Amino acid sequence: MPVSVVIGAQWGDEGKGKVVDLLAPTMDVVARYQGGANAGHTIKWGDETFVLHLIPSGIFHDGTTCVIGNGVVIDPVALMEEIRQIEALGYPVEGRLKISHNAHLIMPYHKALDEAKERWRDAEAIGTTGRGIGPAYVDKFARSGIRVVDLLDRDGLAKKLRDAMAEKNEILSSVYQSAKLDVEAIVEEYVEFDQQIDPYVTDTSAFLNDALAEGQHVLAEGAQGSLLDVDHGTYPYVTSSHPTSGGACTGLGIPPTSIDRVIGIVKAYSTRVGNGPFPTELDDELGERLRAEGHEFGATTGRPRRCGWLDLVALSYTSRLNGFTELAVTKLDVLAGLDELQVCTTYEVDGKTTTRFPTDLRTLSRATPVYEALPGFSGDLSEARSMDDLPAAARDYLQFVSDHLGVPITVIGTGPKREETLVAA
Template identity: 90%
Template sequence: MPVSIVIGAQWGDEGKGKVVDLLAPQMDIVARYQGGANAGHTIKWGDETFVLHLIPSGIFHDGVTCVIGNGVVIDPAALVDEIEQIEALGYPVEGRLKISHNAHLIMPYHKALDQAKERWRDAEAIGTTGRGIGPAYVDKFARNGIRVVDLLDRDGLRKKLTAAIEEKNEILSQIYQSERLDVDAIVDEYVEFDRLIDPYVTDTAAYLQDALADGQRVLAEGAQGALLDVDHGTYPYVTSSHPTSGGCCTGLGVPPTAVDRVIGIVKAYSTRVGNGPFPTELLDETGERLRAQGHEFGATTGRPRRCGWLDLVALGYTSRLNGFTELAVTKLDVMSGLDELRVCTAYEVDGKRTERFPTDLRTLERARPVYETLPGFSGDLSDAREMGDLPAAARDYLQFVSDRVGVRITVIGTGPKREETLVA
């Protein structure tokens, strides 16, 4: 039962969308298993560029069915807008997209709470996108959430929403001094969403289980990265779900015995958006160069990303955590032109050297990177189609990473476009 999982091996923004787009033609189904519209998976082909937020990155390939699993929290307005944009490009969505009836919905009060709480935290803000992801997951686990299936019962939906909005209005107005929300307007809006998304609603867990039994190939994609996992990431500066491989099984309803391939996506350097510890962060000209050359600005928010050297302590941790069977290294071209390349191979914490990644915040904040330095390389890599086309120093850099992590590198990004990819 072949399920392949694509996982961000760092703090997100590793280029998962491009790798999924590359692998999709080999698959029957591409399925998203967690997160929400805070994700931004950028696809570039020819003169076209498109940023996907909810719909899986296989939607631009004929014959591929896309699934939004039960582990995703869905903003209906963002979903409908995305469907319309994709169809405007000439790619049909109806009949090719299936949405779990058990997926939870992001409501206007989730966004209002997310933004109000970040303002209230002020200097201690997590750095969320303000899209309501965290509050939607809070309601899910508090058993107060609104699911897609709830849209089917109009009377029940109105009653459930009215109770939820009245409660959230008290929190918004009394604690955060924010404006109250209009109950009737929200109910009417979501009844209309029901009509628009009804053709896509499916028992996706059953659909995927039947597909696997029939021998179909499934590619599962997460959002964000493993270091933002709510249990295994740099808590509390994390996302609200599980981007790790375990999240695939619960977020789609597929058994772990079905997974036979786990691909870790890692940039040739490191980036992070939002707050939280970042041991290899560069606050100098090299960091600014990586940001400029790599166009390191959030696809969803536009926020500048923090940049630094590649951290093999963190990568080794996420590799063991997820069971990577292979690595895809993206944005190798961004490193071209640097005289030397530094790679973090250990930390020093309170005078002691360690190669273990500490997941408690206070320890990680005290970690200082221990670097090894490799020769740099130069030249345009965009035409490279096999390993021999790369400069020797670039090949040595990739081999160094592979040897230290103990995982083979099978895909190398040499530019932003679909065709600027080397399959090793």
């Protein structure tokens, strides 16, 4: 049962959308398994650029069915707007998009709570996007969430909304001193979504398992990155779901035995958005150069990303965690023009050298990266279509990473566009 999983191997923003877009023509189904509209997957082809937030990155390829699985939390307003934008570009969505009836919904009160709590945290803010992702997952696991299937029951939905908002408005006003939301206006707006969303609602677990039984190829698309996994990441500076390979099974309702390929997406350097420790961060002119050359600003929020050298301690951890069978290295072109490249191979913590990535926040905050220097390279890489087209030092850099992790590199990004990618022989 051939399922390939595309996973961010760092703190997110690795270029997963581009890799999914590259692989989609060879797939029958592309399925998103976790996260919400806080993720921005950017696709560039020709003169077109589109940032996908909820719909899988295979939607721009004819013949590919896209699935939003039960593990995703869906903002119905954002979803319907994204559908309209894609169709305006000439790509049909109805009949090609299937949404799990068990997926939970992000409601206006989730966004209000997200923003209010970040303000309340002040200096200790997590650095969320304010899209309501965390509060929606809180309600999911508190067994008080509203799911897609609830949209199809207008009377039942109205009651659930009124019950939920009675509690949420009290929290907003009494705890966070924020304005209460208009309950009836939200009820009126959301009971109308049933007609809009009904053509897409499916038992996606049954659909995917039937597709696998028929021998179809499924690509599971994760959002964020492994170091933001709520269990295995740099807690509490994490997302609220499981971007790791295990999340693909629970987020889509497919068995682990169906996965035979796990592709780790690795940026050629490191970036992080939001707060939390970042051992290889470059808080200097070189970090600014990486940000400028790599256009390192959030696709969803526009926030500048923190930039640093490649961290092989962290990547060794996420490779073990996910079981990467191959790597896709993106944004290699951003490093062109540097005379020397530094790669972190170990940490020094409290005077001791370690190759283990500490997920304990206090320990990671004390970790000092130990680097190995490699020769830099120069030139325009965007026309490279094979490994032989790359400068020798660029090939050596990739080989060093592959050898250290014990995982082959099969895809290399040499520019932002779809065609600026090479597949290693």
